[in-house]
Amino acid sequence: MSVLVLAEHDGRALKPATLNTATAAVRLGGPVNLLVVGQGVGAVAEAAAQIAGVAKVLVADDAAYAHPLAEVLAPLVVSLADGHAAILAPATTTGKNVLPRVAAVLDVQQISEITAVLSADTFVRPIYAGNALATVQSKDALKVITVRTTAFDAAPATGGAAEIVTVSAAAAPSAVSAFVGQELAVSERPDLTAARIVISGGRGMQSGDNFHLLEKVADKLGAAVGASRAAVDAGFVSNDLQVGQTGKIVAPELYIAVGISGAIQHLAGMKDSKVIVAINKDEEAPIFQVADYGLVGDLFVELPKLSAALPSP
Amino acid sequence: MKALVAIKRVVDYNVKIRVKADQSGVETANVKYSANPFDEIAVEEAVRLKEAGVVSEVVAVSVGPAAAQETLRTALAIGADRAILVQTDDEVQPLAVAKILKHLAEAETPDLVILGKQAIDDDSNQTGQMLAALLGWAQGTFASKVVVEGGKVLVTREIDGGLETVALTLPAVVTTDLRLNEPRYASLPNIMKAKKKPLTVVPVAETGVDVAPRLTTLKVEEPAKRSAGVKVADVAALVDKLKNEAKVI
Ligand SMILES: Cc1cc2nc3c(=O)[nH]c(=O)nc-3n(C[C@H](O)[C@H](O)[C@H](O)COP(=O)(O)OP(=O)(O)OC[C@H]3O[C@@H](n4cnc5c(N)ncnc54)[C@H](O)[C@@H]3O)c2cc1C
Ligand SMILES: Cc1cc2nc3c(=O)[nH]c(=O)nc-3n(C[C@H](O)[C@H](O)[C@H](O)COP(=O)(O)OP(=O)(O)OC[C@H]3O[C@@H](n4cnc5c(N)ncnc54)[C@H](O)[C@@H]3O)c2cc1C
Numbered sequence: 001m002s003v004l005v006l007a008e009h010d011g012r013a014l015k016p017a018t019l020n021t022a023t024a025a026v027r028l029g030g031p032v033n034l035l036v037v038g039q040g041v042g043a044v045a046e047a048a049a050q051i052a053g054v055a056k057v058l059v060a061d062d063a064a065y066a067h068p069l070a071e072v073l074a075p076l077v078v079s080l081a082d083g084h085a086a087i088l089a090p091a092t093t094t095g096k097n098v099l100p101r102v103a104a105v106l107d108v109q110q111i112s113e114i115t116a117v118l119s120a121d122t123f124v125r126p127i128y129a130g131n132a133l134a135t136v137q138s139k140d141a142l143k144v145i146t147v148r149t150t151a152f153d154a155a156p157a158t159g160g161a162a163e164i165v166t167v168s169a170a171a172a173p174s175a176v177s178a179f180v181g182q183e184l185a186v187s188e189r190p191d192l193t194a195a196r197i198v199i200s201g202g203r204g205m206q207s208g209d210n211f212h213l214l215e216k217v218a219d220k221l222g223a224a225v226g227a228s229r230a231a232v233d234a235g236f237v238s239n240d241l242q243v244g245q246t247g248k249i250v251a252p253e254l255y256i257a258v259g260i261s262g263a264i265q266h267l268a269g270m271k272d273s274k275v276i277v278a279i280n281k282d283e284e285a286p287i288f289q290v291a292d293y294g295l296v297g298d299l300f301v302e303l304p305k306l307s308a309a310l311p312s313p
Numbered sequence: 314m315k316a317l318v319a320i321k322r323v324v325d326y327n328v329k330i331r332v333k334a335d336q337s338g339v340e341t342a343n344v345k346y347s348a349n350p351f352d353e354i355a356v357e358e359a360v361r362l363k364e365a366g367v368v369s370e371v372v373a374v375s376v377g378p379a380a381a382q383e384t385l386r387t388a389l390a391i392g393a394d395r396a397i398l399v400q401t402d403d404e405v406q407p408l409a410v411a412k413i414l415k416h417l418a419e420a421e422t423p424d425l426v427i428l429g430k431q432a433i434d435d436d437s438n439q440t441g442q443m444l445a446a447l448l449g450w451a452q453g454t455f456a457s458k459v460v461v462e463g464g465k466v467l468v469t470r471e472i473d474g475g476l477e478t479v480a481l482t483l484p485a486v487v488t489t490d491l492r493l494n495e496p497r498y499a500s501l502p503n504i505m506k507a508k509k510k511p512l513t514v515v516p517v518a519e520t521g522v523d524v525a526p527r528l529t530t531l532k533v534e535e536p537a538k539r540s541a542g543v544k545v546a547d548v549a550a551l552v553d554k555l556k557n558e559a560k561v562i
Contacts, residue, residue, distance in 0.1 A: 010474075069479065070442065071451055093472040097454050100407070100442035109408045109527035112437045122531065127435055131330035132339050135531040176451035176485070180467065180478040193473075197561070221562060229491065239457065239471045239492060246351075246431065246491060248473070254561040265326070271539055275559045277551065283544075292542035293554050305548040310562070 001085035002031045002055065006077060006098065008090050009036065009044045016194040017090035019154035022051055024147045025088050026155065027117040031055035034162070035080065037073060039066040045164050052156040055163070062169040067179035068094050074101040076170040081106055085120065086143035091249075092193075095146050103144035110144045111136060115151035129245040129268035149193065150251035150272060185240045187225075192241065195224035197254045200243055200270070201236070202228035204259020204280065204299055208236040213303040214258060220310040226250065226270075228260045244269035259299045262287025279303070314424035314461075314483070316359040316368045318393065319414055319441075320352040320375045322384040323434040336532040348384045351429025353391070354489040357496040358459060359427050360392035367461045368425070370394050374417055376410050378402050382512060389507035390499035396510070401517035401524065407435075409524040411443035416520045418448060423484065425466065430455050430488040441488035451481035455490040 003025040008015040018034070025032045033056045036045045045059040058080065064072055077098070081087060087102060089095030091113045103110035115133070116124035122137045123145070192198060199221070201214045211225070218225050226248070227241040243250055245268035255273035260266060262278070262285055270276070271290055278291035281298050288294040295302060324330065325345040332339055348356075362368040373388035373396040375381040385396035399413050418426060431438040445452035453459070453468025457476065460467040461483075470477045471490045481487075499507070517524060545551045555562045 070445075070454075074446065093455060093470075096438050097442065097452070100439035101446040101452070103439070104408060104411060104443035104446035107408070109406050110437070110439050110443075111528065112439060126536070127533070128324070128330040128339060129433065129436065130536060132332050132533050133536050134533045136528045137531055139527050139529065176449075176482045177453075178480045180480050182472075182475065182477040184475040233492065238475060239490075240473060240475050245433065245436070254555065254559070264329075275555070275561050276539070276542075277555070288544070289541045290539045292559065293551055294542065294544045295548070295551050296544060297547075302548055306551070309548050309552045 002033050002083060003028050003086045003088060004080060004084040005032060005034050006087070006089040006095065007034050007036045007044070007048055008092055008094055009038065009041065011038055011041065012043065014044055014047050016154060016191070017092050017149045018048070019051065019157060020149035020152040021088055021090045021147045022053060022155040023152040024114065024117060026053045028086050028120055030085055033058055033084070035060070035077065037065045037068070037076060039063050049162040049164050050158045050160050051162070052159040054160050057162050057164045058167045059164060060167050060169055064169055068098065069177050069179060070098045070101045071177045073098045074105060077102045078105050079170040080167065081142060084142070086145060088145045088147055090149050091146040099144055099146055106142060106144065108140045108142050108144045109138065110146065111138060112146050113148040114145055115148050129264055130271065131264065148249060150249055185238050189218060190222065190224045192224045192226055192243070193248050193250055195252055197221045197223035198226050198250050198252045199223045199256040199258065200226035200228065200260060201231055201258050202260030203230035203234065205231060205236055211237060213300070216307040217303060217310065220307055220313060222313055228266050257287050257291070258303065260287055261285050262290065314368055315370045315372065315421065316362060317418060317421055317423035317426045318352070318355045318359045318371060318373050318388065319426070319428040320356065320373055320384055320388050321349045321429070321432045322346050322375060322377050322381040323349045323432055326350060326433055332533055332535045336534055338530065338533050346380065348387050349429050349432045351431060351489050353387070353496040354491070354493050355427040355429055356388045356391045356393055357494045358489060361494065362461065363392065372397065372421060372423070374399065374414065376401065376405050376413050376517070385512055386507050387499065389510045389512070390504045391497060392503070394510065396512040398512065398514045399517050399520060400514050403524060404526055405524050406526050406528060407437045407439040408443055408527065409522060410440050411447055412522040413517070413520050414440070414444045415447045416522060418444070425484065426486045428486070428488045430490055441486050445486035448486070451485045453479055453481050453485060454488045456487050457490050457492045459487055459493065
């Protein structure tokens with residue numbers, strides 16, 4: 001039996017999350033089929049066929065799939081479930097939106113955000129904001145799973161030669177939802193969830209304008225910029241930068257937390273980073289309990305010093 | 314129009330979670346419980362829609378033990394009109410919760426069901442999407458803005474890349490994100506009033522839903538602990554450590 005992976009892409013390119021999910025799929029055993037859904041996604045399918053370990057790329061290219069609406073994607077995925085032992089998607093906002101809808105129709109209890117595959121039916125997943133790790137065994141014949149991408153290495157993007165197979169669009173239900181518009185954050189910086197280095201600011205930054213101090217350091221390091229919930233709620237930066245239990249989960253090689261106290265909900269999103277640096281004026285701040293290197297000081301003094309001390313890229 | 318709001322009783326977000334020594338779960342005896350924060354946001358949104366004259370009745374529902382009545386009283390104090398507890402002491406996983414909510418939705422015929430995007434205990438982020446699937450309704454997940462107009466609900470969603478707006482035909486399911494609203498503190502008079510609002514208790518068996526868990530928890534462990542590292546004296550020392558010790562820059 002094969003494993004089906006719902007590929008994440010933006011219409012032009014595959015998102016790195018797809019590669020991590022492919023690795024989780026390989027661990028489940030059996031051939032891995034990658035499903036690319038969208039409109040005008042020929043190039044994405046070509047790229048998907050190169051991923052090492054992928055047997056087949058299923059492409060559903062149709063105007064109905066111009067936007068990844070759960071109401072139209074779910075019936076397609078459901079129509080392809082037959083012959084698959086498991087259906088996987090990365091735990092991105094798209095995967096989280098679509099997959100439970102697929103699971104419910106198939107009468108399967110989804111397993112959310114797995115961090116390890118122990119066997120074909122047993123998985124590890126964090127609960128309580130990552131303060132506990134549950135090992136769960138599924139009794140469902142078919143498994144429906146979202147994957148925490150930071151827990152799995154990326155499959156090599158090249159080296160594979162998968163067959164590309166066109167699949168027809170599933171009968172769409174009468175249109176109950178429609179795409180109206182989107183406001184995507186544009187940034188020259190690396191994607192937060194895939195960056196090697198992340199520097200995040202919290203309430204201590206005091207304003208959105210002050211984030212330029214952080215951005216200067218980010219530019220020198222080629223880092224992505226993140227934020228705490230407090231910084232997002234206060235309107236300093238947009239919601240897509242939130243790191244934490246209910247925001248994005250990141251695990252870069254280096255995470256620099258600036259003016260962030262270290263609430264458990266924030267730690268849930270970054271504590272698996274390889275090296276953590278904290279800059280905070282309060283030496284008692286809980287963030288120092290998880291930081292490899294702590295610098296006690298005023299961020300308005302330390303950040304300019306830091307960007308000055310770093311070489312230009 | 315009527316709004317149905319799902320509220321889960323969870324361990325309060327401020328509680329430091331401890332894993333039981335026998336690895337059977339987390340310590341839940343003598344810890345503080347509250348309404349799931351996302352669900353308070355859901356109630357607040359429904360009550361605001363009522364105050365704006367869009368919604369005429371707000372019904373709060375919970376699936377859980379008798380103690381979840383307290384959680385429902387919180388919703389009534391915020392402004393829900395009545396409450397339903399589907400009572401069970403057993404673990405009910407998201408698919409079963411969604412089936413129970415579907416059963417209630419069919420009886421109550423709401424135009425809008427509002428849920429939290431995720432419960433902060435099990436962190437599944439599934440129930441709303443599953444309910445929408447079972448009902449064949451549209452879903453607007455991770456909402457940061459909800460506008461009802463002309464038989465539709467416009468939902469602005471927080472997505473990885475930014476924001477997305479979808480138009481859903483009613484009836485529909487909405488799940489809340491953090492920035493949808495800031496729930497009010499219930500006033501003392503409203504807390505008193507809430508005690509007199511109707512709260513119906515339905516044994517889970519009466520819903521006819523099979524709630525037997527599909528996932529068996531084999532064990533619950535503590536994650537590897539990170540230990541505190543060192544404090545550095547200044548930026549120069551920090552850069553030196555990052556370059557020469559950690560070798561990450
Ligand atoms: C349901 C729920 C979900 C949540 N999800 C998330 C989530 O996903 N992500 C998240 O981050 N939070 C989340 N939170 C919020 C979390 O509990 C904290 O409130 C939040 O992380 C605090 O952000 P902060 O550290 O920026 O602010 P604060 O806790 O206010 O900390 C600010 C820090 O800045 C320091 N500081 C101030 N000025 C300076 C200066 N000049 N120089 C140096 N340091 C300075 C202070 O010493 C302090 O430590 C959630 C909460 C709930 C209830
Ligand atoms: C080891 C372990 C042991 C457990 N034991 C028990 C137990 O003994 N008893 C028990 O009750 N649970 C128990 N649970 C929790 C139970 O498994 C979860 O409640 C269930 O899986 C739902 O997941 P979720 O709440 O994360 O759903 P999510 O999909 O994250 O919830 C999203 C939204 O759905 C709504 N919702 C979810 N659940 C309910 C509900 N019950 N009532 C009303 N609205 C709801 C809320 O609006 C919520 O914001 C246990 C979990 C674990 C990991």
